[in-house]
Amino acid sequence: MELKKSYSPEEIEDKWYDAWERNGYFKPDQDAEGSPFCIVIPPPNVTGSLHMGHALNATLQDVLSRWKRLRGHKVLWLPGTDHAGIATQNVVERELAKEGLDRHRLGREEFIERVWKWKADYGGRIIHQLKKIGASCDWSHERFTLDDGLSQAVREVFVRLFEEGLIYRDNRLINWCPRCHTALSDLEVEYEDLEGKLYYIKYPLEDGVHYLTVATTRPETMLGDTAVAVHPDDERYRRFINKVVQLPLTGRRIPVIADTMVDPTFGTGIVKVTPAHDFNDEATGKRHNLPFINVITEDGSMSPEAGERYNGLDRYACRKKVLDDLKELDLLEGEKKHSHSVGHCYRCKTIIEPLLTIQWYVRVETLATEAVAAVKRKEINIIPDSWENNYFAWMRDIKDWCISRQIWWGHRIPVWYCPDCRTDDGILQGDLIEHIFFEPVKLSDGAMIQSGTYSELRRLGLSKEEIINNSKVIRIPKSVIPVCGREDPKVCPNCGGDVIRDPDVLDTWFSSALWPFSTLGWPGKTDDLQTFYPTSVLVTGFDILFFWVARMIMMGLKFMEEVPFRDVYIHALVRDAKGQKMSKSKGNVIDPLVMIDKYGADAFRFSLAAFAAQGRDVRFSEERVEGYRHFINKIWNASKFMLMYKGSWTRLPVSPADVGLDLGSKWVLSRLSAAAEEVHRNLEIYRFNDAANTIYQFLWHEFCDWYLEMSKPLLYNEESAGRTGVINCLYFVFEKMLQLLHPLMPFVTEELWNTVLDKDYSIMTSRYGGDLPRDFDTEQKMGYLIDAVTGIRNIRGELNISPSVELRADIRTASGDVEALFRENSEIFKKMARCKEVNIGPGIKRLKGSAVSIKNGMEIYIPMEGLLDVASEVSRLEKEIAKVESSLAFLNKKLQNDDFMSNAPREVVEKERIKFDDLVKKEQKIEENLKLLRSIDR
RNA sequence: AGGCGCGUAGCUCAGUGGGAGAGCGCUACCUUGACACGGUAGAGGUCAAGGGUUCGAUACCCUUCGUGCCUACCA
Structure with missing residues (x-):
């Protein structure tokens, strides 16, 4: 099979994805010998479209899933979406508005039908967009939070919590979105600093002489004031406590109360108290048994209680009117600019109205205690663990969860x-x-x-x-x-x-909280539940740690009596290259599908994984994706190289113990083991970037740069003894490499698995067996070779010797082992160092006009037949000796230091001593050569 | 206000109680029989600043500065 000049992802990605899906490779392998491994996807909103966060999230889950499959586990990655109550209802309501309809005119049942129809037409696309990035979800297990099964789970949970008294109704202030026309939980409110005004309003005392000036940002709520408060210790106002003021515009008589919640330094130190429209005032009102007067309605307009003059006005129109009226009465003392944080609906950004309503709540105290204990006991590991504190802090202050929503799309209570x-x-x-x-x-x-x-x-x-x-x-x-x-x-x-x-219907997160077990069939007693619960790991962003993760833990413990997952891996947010959060309004959104189109899914995935260092945000830059596309191209071209020798490939297994293997082959096998061990270890602890970098480094810089190059002399010579061994080793390492790379780059590895290795089964169904043993002796030997080659290349580069000039190398070796090494590998060495002649031995002398490279255990001379630029060579060696000397000075200081010698661990001292001795030798040799250069060569 | 994080090469970022690494970019040379989406070599850093612990600090502790996020409050 031929490979094209360069890699074209678009030609193979869909083909392989379809094949994988068609063959059922995403389903749990019933014959897998390893333990079950399960991930439930954080269900995206059914209304959503794929963004970088989803792409990162899905990539990491896919890397884990594919890696676990290769390691022989029975893997289930369960996909799905949530019904996103408010968001979805908003979408369909907007659609209706275009037709001049609204949901009330349509009626509840018909409206719900419309939403289902919308869902069928447009919903849930997001989850299938994941196929483009290669997500190996088991689509036969796809779930939706409003599915019959999941709805049954919701019903069961609600009823049981209700029966146990853990669900109750209460009349409290809640966050109300006047546009979405529903209550929101505390978490669904986003605070934003707004430039507003602080208005100073005079409240006349009953005596008709004095007045108290209050400062407020919301004058319209004064219509619902039922007290004025001052700090009990505030000398300025102490005498007014328990007096009565006439509330302007209403004529209501309200008391002046003393409460320590008042900050005497803010505003005038006098606060109006509106228990029905402010969370602080609600608490004050309860402490002082004040009446609650509701002056604002569910749609954000003024209620009849606000008085006839204001009834029906929008809250902001009313504010203006109230201010005008106060001015008229000369009760508006002044106003000044004031920036304060205002709650907005997280869905529609409308300013929240605190409203006194009856809602359903979950009593979370005991649930939270259990959920904290589970993490404390390490039944759940939060990774990186810095998030644990965040989790504990939130759980400590957790308030009862408002679960009712005044919308239609959702699980009806x-x-x-x-x-x-x-x-x-x-x-x-x-x-x-x-x-x-x-x-x-x-x-x-x-x-x-x-x-x-x-x-x-x-x-x-x-x-x-x-x-x-x-x-x-x-x-x-x-x-x-x-x-x-x-x-x-x-x-x-x-x-x-x-x-x-x-x-009412339930908060969408109520059903999401059940996701790890409801999706596996609960409340039924299913095989899936038996096999896959608790799930292995939850991969998610920190933004929903409280919304979702904490609640899943509570519900899992309550209803399964077992944690929902063993690990929680919290990944970062994807930001743009400048570190800004991506948002539509900023226009800095990068569309993952565009990235895939441009660079291919593999390069894109690899970038995300390589960016995913723990505990830091991902700054996404397209340049890096481009870089990793080059990496794929490198693999592609290495494959083309390999294909040239496919005819001679005997497909015999290789091992580093093979006596016939050449040094390079033994070396690359050992390095492969090192790389594989590192990749596995890093994935085990969710260090995706380290895993990605390890395989990148091995493949490019060890396999391609050294091993392929070294193998050429043997490959080019069809008579050479080691040729078959090299070819078998090349293919063997290539196969293992593809497997290591497959979790990160599923498509190209599958393509090459088939074209280069001619496998009759998918890489997805292959298994990465145990690692071969390292061969440290070979690695050390190879070290000498690499040192010598690098030394010569360095001379060539520094002295500007053209690569086309073939050099002569005289190498003086310090030991017989090194000499033998070079003799055995002289052909390879010549090729790598581009030398036509190599002389090796302990008695080698420097010829006049030679450039020099001093390495551990050898001195390398490059005779230049009078062409040596003595001045450059002197300065080159001087530079090197300067480096050596500064290191020596540093080491010497250490070794002379008695405190160091007596306190430092023995192996550290030993290491430093060896370093010192080696450097001394090196210094001497460079010194000798400098002397020669200065005398003889001058 | 409280909490958490970050500050390392021009840029983006890894990293570690024993004189710092990668990718990109940059410079020079090279179309050598896989690859110019390439090769070889090189330049480039008081590891934010100050103090402390230690034989030894870029790493641990404290302070400061800068920066980002989270939570709460803002009458």
């Missing part, structure tokens, strides 16, 4: 309420459940109605369906008793009446 039953306090529940319609509904008598309690609306003649289907907001107070179960109740289990289902 399996809870129902009966309007006909009564609360524990004896109140009819239907009287407590409030509905707000998305548009006014016409009653049978022609009147229009916008909202009301369930009971009222029923009395007005609306059916249950009409009420539910028209509701934009349903408020169900805490006292209404929830009915939760594994089966959907048709009627109320107590009274047999109609029940209303909780309108």
Whole structure:
């Protein structure tokens, strides 16, 4: 088979991927003798498109999966996507808006159908884009968080947590996105510093004389103030404590309270307290039993409680109006610029509104304690371990997890309420459940109605369906008793009446938290679960350590009574070459698919792996990808070289113990062992960059630069004794090399495995056996050869001798072993050093006009027949002797130092002494030669 | 404010208690029978600064400066 002049990835990548998939090589090998190895992919959003983070993440997982397969493990890499509740709903809502529709007009069921249809058409592409980078996921195991099986797991988990009292409802301030119209968890809020204003507002005291000036960034919330607070020790205001102020614009009388949360140095030292619209004030309000007045609604506009003048205004329009009104009343004392951090919705970037609502929560305290203990006990290793502290710190301060979302796309909360039953306090529940319609509904008598309690609306003649289907907001107070179960109740289990289902769905992360076991078939007792749980390693970015990793650990421990994974490998974020986070708005996004198009998947993957040093961000630069494409080209050309000798390849196995093998072959076998050992060791501890560099170094600089070059004299001479050995060794090393490289570069290695090695099975199904033993004696011998060759090349380069000039080398050897070595390998040596004549022996003398290279155990003379530029050679040797002397001075100081001699470990002292002795010898010899140069050659 | 990290060759980055490495770039030479996406050689660093521990510090500790991120707060 012929290979083209250079490597064209596009011609082979799809071909091999299809073949692998068709042959089922991505499925766990049932005959594998090794232990099971399982990775569940961090499921990307179904709406997403592939970015560099996914590419890095998937590459690392694929490297591990492929490497483990080669090592004989039964490997499952399980792919899938999550349903991304808010994001996906947003996408489809935007689509509807283009058609002049909205989800309420469409209705819940029809809307959900639309989302499924969208998903079928566009969703989940991202995961299949991974095929382009060669991801060896078992696609027959692909999962989606809203699949039936996973939904069943969600149901089971919810019900059990509910039954155990670990899930509860509560009325608290939550982060609310007025645009997405849903609650968000603390983690889903992104804070950003904004330039705002601090407004100083006068609150008149009841005495009609004094007033207190508060400073606020959100004047519109004053309509909901229920107190003014000062620090108890603040002398300026102490006398006002327990007095009453008239809240401007409302006339409400509110108390002046003392609370230590007030910072006397900020603003005026007087704080307005709005318990229903600020997290700090909520706490203050609870401490002081203040009323909570909700002046802002779910869509970010002012509520009737804000007063008739402001009711219905958008929160920012209201701010302006409030300020105008205050100015009018001369109660606005001033304003100044103020930069502060403001929460934004992580999905749509709308400014968050803290809102008092009833939500579902998971009580995480005990779950978190267990999850911390598991990491402390090393049942889970977080790598790099610097992330452990981060994990512990977060878990220590963890707050209960708000899991309800007021959207439609997701796992609907399996809870129902009966309007006909009564609360524990004896109140009819239907009287407590409030509905707000998305548009006014016409009653049978022609009147229009916008909202009301369930009971009222029923009395007005609306059916249950009409009420539910028209509701934009349903408020169900805490006292209404929830009915939760594994089966959907048709009627109320107590009274047999109609029940209303909780309108909310669960946070997407709730289902993601179950991913390591729900994907393997839980709550069923499946073989997959038996074989692959706990999974081996989770590979993910640190940005979802809390969102996801911590929650998986909690849920895994709770429901599987076993950690979800043994290792968590946290990789870095991919940034651009300047270290900036890639983002669409900055326009510095690099599309992985474009990289693959340009450079091929192998070069791209190899770059990512080589960049993935632990604990540091990846600064991605296209130049490096280009560099690694050159590396592939190097492999490609080495392959072409090998193909020339394929006819003579006897396919006999080789080993370093083969007596017939030449020095170079024995050497390369030993170096291969060293490289392989290092690659395996590095992958074992997730040092992807070290693994990549090891194989790069071996392949290019040892195999190509030295071994291929050394083998040429033997290969060119068809009569040479070692020829067959060299050819067999070349192919043997090549095969092992391809296997070592395969996890990093699956495509090109498969191509060469087939074309160069003529294998009748895929490299994917091959096994990398044990390593051969090192041969240190050979490595040392080769060291002499390399030293001598390098010395001569150095002379050639420094003295500007053309490579076409063949030199004569006179080598004085210090031992018989070295002499024998050069005699045995003189042909190879001549070729490598480009010499036509080599004289070797202990009695060799320097000829006049020779350049010199002093090496350990040998002195090399290059006679130049009067052409030697004595001045350059003198300065060259002087430079070298200067180096030697400075080293000697340094070593001498050390060896003269009694403290060093008595305190340093013996082997260090010994090492330094040997170094010193060698350098002394070297110095003497260079000195002698300099003397000769200065006298005879002058 | 608290926490975590980073600062090593022109650039991007590895690294280690015993006088620093790679890739790219640069310089010189070379179309030598796999490869110019190549070969050979070379130049280039007070390992941010200061102090401490140590026989010995680029590495460990402290301080400072610069820089990035995370968490919290910001009335």
